[in-house]
Amino acid sequence: MTLGDEIAFALPLLREQALSRMTDACVVRRVVGTDVDDGGHVTPTYSDPVYGGACRVQTTEPQEDAHDLGGAGTVTVQRYTVHMPVGVYAPAIGDVVTITAAAHDEHLVDHAFRVVALLHKSQATAYRLAVQELPS
Template structure:
């Protein structure tokens, strides 16, 4: 059996575990509400919409002081089909559906790193979630 056929089988197996769905967007700028002065990020068309799998990397988050607020930053991994390409640090992943954990829906993660190697069975994306 060739390496290519083994990788294809591994990718099919990995995708069979992707029971969640997500949308990935890239920030294009920001907009300021003229009445309130609130600045909100703007995003382009989705880079990817489809199946995924969410895995928590550690059980403990890391507390950080941001300005006068204390926030908890947790690390996760989002696994995607290998067809999801071109992701970069800062892209935003929103979980849109989850067959097995309804608490994942609407959670928003920020891409921190994207794994790359010759024999990947899934696109593994290191992400963070900021909780206040």
């Protein structure tokens, strides 16, 4: 048996094990347009959920990235990944992932993240979506 055969044989179990670590829940919506109020404030409009279910939030970098806004202040960016079961939906850049339940950290609930990169793999045990947290 080749290594490729062994991985193909083990992949369903490995995906099951990855799912067992997804103890959070989320809902994913796609931005479908914008609304502009009388003051010119732009608010995105969203689709119905394209996914709702198990997920896991991880930080990808232990350090933040601070950007100076040219005297107008500083913004800090922290990169995360959100893991989801393989095949549950077709992720897209710009999707918004909102955490609806978190078994081990209640402070994650209601955090929202925008998908900024799709990290596809041929033999993935989970979808790992690169995300940035949206301001609350």
